[in-house]
Amino acid sequence: MPILRPSRRQTLAGSAALGGALFMPSISRAQSRATITHGVQSGDIAHDGAIIWARADREAQMVVEWSTTESFSNARRMPALPLGGPTSNSGKMALTGLPADQDIFYRVTMEDLTDTNSASEPVVGRFRTAPTALRDISFVWSGDTAGQGWGIDEDRGGMTIYTTMEQHQPDFFIHSGDTIYADNPMESEVALEDGSVWRNVMIEEKATVAETLDEFRHQYLYNLMDANHRAFSAQVPILAQWDDHEVTNNWYPTEMLISDDRYTEKSASVLAARGARAFHEMMPTRTSLEEPYRVYRKIAYGPLLDMFFLDMRTYRGPNSANRQEEGAAFLGRDQIDWLKRELANSDALWKVIASDMPLGMMVRDGDEAFENMANGDGPPLGREQDIAEILAFIKHGGVRNTVWLTADVHYTAAHHYSPDRAEFQDFEPFWEFVSGPLHAGTFGPSDYDNTFGPEVRFSKHPDEGQRNLPPSEGLQFFGKVDIAADTGVMTVRLMDVADAELWSVDLDPVRA
Secondary structure, eight states, rough: OOOOOOOOOHHHHHHHHHHHHHHOOOOGGGGGGOEEEEEEEEEESSSSSSEEEEEESSSSEEEEEEESSTTTTTTOOOOOOOOOGGGGTTEEEEOSSSSOOOOOHHHHHHHEETTEEEEEEOOOEEEOOOSSSOOOOEEEEEOOOOOOOOOOOGGTTTTTHHHHHTTTTOOOEEESSSSSTTOOOOOOEEETTTEEEEEEEOOOOGGGOSSSHHHHHHHHHTTTTSSSHHHHHHHSOOOOOOSTTTTTTTOOTTTTTTTTTTOOOHHHHHHHHHHHHHHHHHSOOOOOOTTTOOOOEEEESTTEEEEOOOOEEEEEEEEOOOOOTTTOSOOOHHHHHHHHHHHHOOOOOOEEEEEESOEEEEEEETTTSSSSSSOOSSHHHHHHHHHHHHHHHHHHOOOOOOOEEOOOSSEEEEEEEEEEEEOOOSSSEEEEOOOOOBBBBBBBOOOEEESSSSEEEEEEEEOOTTSSBBBSSSSOOEEEEEEEETTTEEEEEEEEOOOEEEEEEEOOOOOO
């Protein structure tokens, strides 16, 4: 059955109207209606619901209507959600009671609190709820948006990779972290080696590192100024996790930024508290009153797929040489126990573990410390022990068909892990796929260690000696996953911004 979607003409028309609203001359509020400032987003979809996000230009009531038809002939209106200063006029609404495996069309309007008869122009979005029965599944993943000083250059089309991904009409998008670069100020112009000039769209908050809550919020709002990003967000639900640049590079709790003169606030914990609030305010994540800032979670997507989103940032100890024999704080006991419990209870054919950092690539923090878990050849030490515990549990618990997806390192690669090549051997072979950046500098390659026996089956990255290549060089990457309902085969493709398929593999599931 074909999937009904708002037409491209409707999406582009809405984006054009929104772009005009973003850059229109200021006029008095008495002369204007409320405006939706940065489009709409959906996320954390379930078989019976989703999260809807939008933002107004003033205190307003957010009104959401949803329908199973593009004409909204059977629209259902949700109770209005008041928005105001405490969330920078942004709001998230949880839609519930939706039919499973159904295209849902939604439209958001903002009603001025001083005149509820005056409403904004509606902005329309679409998503599909998760299935409860077998059907083909298709999704994309990547990470790293607007990093290393590369922002929105409208003369070069902006963040075009979002349009490339949208053309595949995926069921959803996994953003594997570095959803913003709060610590990477931008300049209005950057001279490139080919003699041309990269020209960033600028706002005040992108000219400095983010320290205040409002500055963190505007990092997310900046990305949504891009027409490609807005159009994608209106059509494709986002399942987001965070890494380090949502706060500052390589941060850990208790860190003090003593030597970084850019910051007046030196406590990484204080910055992280503000960054976490902004992340959840500006992303359509599903949160709870008990743990409003929790990032790790499971998202079920029918009998073929469960997804487990990790948080490798919040619970870690200081970055170090990472060779402690007794282990080192990394994922935290609560998260490890949660992951093991949820993996054991999963009846889905495939279990995707969405990790914000790769397992076997060595990511350094200075000369003697490590940012991720890999720390050089040898048995599991330090943070590696958390990964070893999880891999051993997967083997002995009979958990089948696990695949790891990640980003972080700003190039794309396919890794196969096997105990036959590893120092630690108490695990079953598995795959890890890396993609990114979406719209940031390109780097690579990384060094590897042999603790878990990674083998590089494919990689694409800049030539040796090249670092921080701009998006205009074309080395921007995403991954695409397709799961066939009839065979259960998972096909993983590594793609670039030009939509070229760089490499692919078909993974046959192991049946119990």
